[in-house]
Amino acid sequence: MSEARSRRPEFENVAAGSREAFAAWVDGAPDGRVFGQVITRPAKPFGYSLRHTDDARAAGLRVSEDPRAAREIAKLTEGGDYRPLKSSPNLRRGWEIRVADARGLVTAMNYLYPAGVVHWYLNREGRLDLTSFRENAARQSGIYKRVQRLSDEGVQGAVLACCEDAVCLKKTLWDIDEDTPLEVDRGEGEIPCPEPCSIFVSFARRVRLFEREKDVDGLSPSEREDLSALIEAAATGEVGFAREAEFEQPLNERRMRYRRLTLVPKLRRNG
Amino acid sequence: MRALVIVGHGSHLNEDSSLPVYEHAGRIRETGEFDEVVECFWKEEPSMRHVLDTVESEEVYVVPAFISEGYFTQQVIPRELGLRGPVSRKGMKTVRYAGPLGNFEGMPDVILERTDDLMRAREVSGRTALVLLGHGTDLNKNSGGVVYLNAGRIRERGIYDLVEVGFLDQTPEIGRVVDGVEAENVILIPLFIAEGWHTRETIPEDLGLTGGVTVRDEKTIYYGAPVGTHPSMANLIAARARETMMEQHLV
Ligand code: SF4
Numbered sequence: 435m436s437e438a439r440s441r442r443p444e445f446e447n448v449a450a451g452s453r454e455a456f457a458a459w460v461d462g463a464p465d466g467r468v469f470g471q472v473i474t475r476p477a478k479p480f481g482y483s484l485r486h487t488d489d490a491r492a493a494g495l496r497v498s499e500d501p502r503a504a505r506e507i508a509k510l511t512e513g514g515d516y517r518p519l520k521s522s523p524n525l526r527r528g529w530e531i532r533v534a535d536a537r538g539l540v541t542a543m544n545y546l547y548p549a550g551v552v553h554w555y556l557n558r559e560g561r562l563d564l565t566s567f568r569e570n571a572a573r574q575s576g577i578y579k580r581v582q583r584l585s586d587e588g589v590q591g592a593v594l595a596c597c598e599d600a601v602c603l604k605k606t607l608w609d610i611d612e613d614t615p616l617e618v619d620r621g622e623g624e625i626p627c628p629e630p631c632s633i634f635v636s637f638a639r640r641v642r643l644f645e646r647e648k649d650v651d652g653l654s655p656s657e658r659e660d661l662s663a664l665i666e667a668a669a670t671g672e673v674g675f676a677r678e679a680e681f682e683q684p685l686n687e688r689r690m691r692y693r694r695l696t697l698v699p700k701l702r703r704n705g
Numbered sequence: 706m707r708a709l710v711i712v713g714h715g716s717h718l719n720e721d722s723s724l725p726v727y728e729h730a731g732r733i734r735e736t737g738e739f740d741e742v743v744e745c746f747w748k749e750e751p752s753m754r755h756v757l758d759t760v761e762s763e764e765v766y767v768v769p770a771f772i773s774e775g776y777f778t779q780q781v782i783p784r785e786l787g788l789r790g791p792v793s794r795k796g797m798k799t800v801r802y803a804g805p806l807g808n809f810e811g812m813p814d815v816i817l818e819r820t821d822d823l824m825r826a827r828e829v830s831g832r833t834a835l836v837l838l839g840h841g842t843d844l845n846k847n848s849g850g851v852v853y854l855n856a857g858r859i860r861e862r863g864i865y866d867l868v869e870v871g872f873l874d875q876t877p878e879i880g881r882v883v884d885g886v887e888a889e890n891v892i893l894i895p896l897f898i899a900e901g902w903h904t905r906e907t908i909p910e911d912l913g914l915t916g917g918v919t920v921r922d923e924k925t926i927y928y929g930a931p932v933g934t935h936p937s938m939a940n941l942i943a944a945r946a947r948e949t950m951m952e953q954h955l956v
Contacts, residue, residue, distance in 0.1 A: 518749065
């Protein structure tokens, strides 16, 4: 897929270019532009304002004039959980950042959605380099090397579980390889995803381990483990989920999303 | 324009790992020595793969926030950043890649600042040993070497009666070193970049530490925070970058 796109000129300063283009894009919309879960608008008399989209009209927000305050905002969810993936739709609310200029705007954005602005810019210009799953996997070493053996079907399943808008707001632009496109809804938002991220690779490793298991009486050992854990947790009246990237734990949301794809049909069929 | 890029390991599970990188970056930013100071990570965003696209400067200094030379500094970081040696040309950028922090000559001073902070205003009597604690690992034979290197450099200064080393994953095992060391006072400093599971849980548990100061048998053990979180580590990172300015050789 990368061949179809013109390569980016080697000597362009894409960071500076993206800053100007992004600021101009925001300037062009007095009512604001939505980027991930952030709405940003030109603020009078000069500068920009950034808020959570759900706070677009809210009063009484905690206001900061330091663009780097965005790092603390992006770090934890409303409930105080660590956010390993900044494009997860769990950005907390209650804040506003006011910055003086385009530089401040991009600095804040780079903490909220790291590298999001430059990827947005390159994609808009049709010059974003994409890296397929297979290319990315070929680069892996150490404990991640085993993702090289993940089947095409496994990659599809992992993407459905890990990358859909319900769990990640980026538009998944990469494919399995040059000839094998992902057959998924790539997402609606403005922020492109040009290459499997480290969360995805870690999840793909988990899925590869699932693939290698053998069914005994119709279920794999880890499927049994997950079902037991789910029943035991639900029986206490409260299902406590594992952390967002804790894929080794049964009650992880992405792991459960993968089970919904693969285990639920199996159970229904057997029933 | 000049940019400093600090590369951290990062974590999928908690903020401990990246916190010192952000803090040191903030300190260096305040000095104004670099036009841009940018953080990137292996396990967090921005990834090493994409960070250089966010940098406007043509002159880029990459410093790994890692203690020892090994798998990450030699394989993962150059591969992910697309570097071909100590100096690489990437489009309009010249990227200089510095070595890890642990074998840098300024490292013993950071360790000693950490011990000074820990021991300030404490009265000790008897012999005092400094014990440097390293991870040690099967993957990377240099990880132990850097601990010995710093112990040797501090020993030469003659500040402590004894300077010893111990490891979590290789011999000499830290528990035995602490038990066997012939000193009434043992200052234990982890040569780690960040707080984490080991510094908070496994080490105190394995050594039976009850907090910053543990009195046991005839010994008082003073347990310090990891050296990598000390504020003066920021100076070391900047100095590491400065040192690569001498590198002229383009690969
Ligand atoms: S690989 Fe998937 S989860 Fe990771 S950023 Fe891209 S779309 Fe999101």
